[in-house]
Amino acid sequence: MRDPAIGEILVQGDELNRRVSQLGTQITADYADRSPVVLVGVLKGALFFLADLMRRLDVPCEVDFMAVASYGSATQSSGVVRILKDLDAVIEDRHVLVVEDIVDSGLTLQYLLRNLRARGPASLEVCALLTKPARSKVELEPRYVGFEIPNRFVVGYGLDHEERHRNLPFVATLRQPEPGGGSGADW
Ligand code: PRP
DSSP, rough: OOTTTTTEEEEEEHHHHHHHHHEEEEEEEHTSOOOSEEEEEETTTTTHHHHHTTTOOSEEEEEEEEEEEEEOOHHHEEEEEEEOOOSOOOOTTSEEEEEEEESSHHHHHHHHHHHHHOOSSSEEEEEEEOOOOOOOOOOOOOSSEEOOOOOOOOTTTTBTTTBBTTOOSSSEEEEOOOOOOOOOOHH
């Protein structure tokens, strides 16, 4: 049964598959002479995208994870980021590709890139499944982008609202409940 909290589907499952496959082909070509590449997944949202993308790569690659928490409200980051889990690997002189589920304001990514760059990687690029150009607060262009989406609150394929809905096989808007119990409007 469809969860009434889920609104409009913005990216269908088959579109996700197709685009992840294209990104895999592009990254494979770009990293042919820059391997092994260390994929750095930013927990938790990037989990599904990273797992699917990595299986589309045909170059030697490794995976590592960071977990960060942004000080801010539940739906808006502030740019002040706390590292909850750091990389296991030393990335000095390594080729690093940061894999994010969404770049919203860009503040989290801006912090992460500064932090990782200071460790002296041989190269540092970003692959983001989703970007929201209308919300961007920083000059920051990920090298690889899956989809540009409008300024809506989205869940699914790793993205959550209060830890729910990450398991949806598509990306959809969330419906905000109406006070009084109506069906709600898309966020
Ligand atoms: C999301 C996303 C990015 C960040 C983007 O993580 O994965 O890391 O927000 O927001 P920004 O561009 O405005 O900084 P979130 O804090 O929701 O954690 P999660 O991945 O564990 O759900």
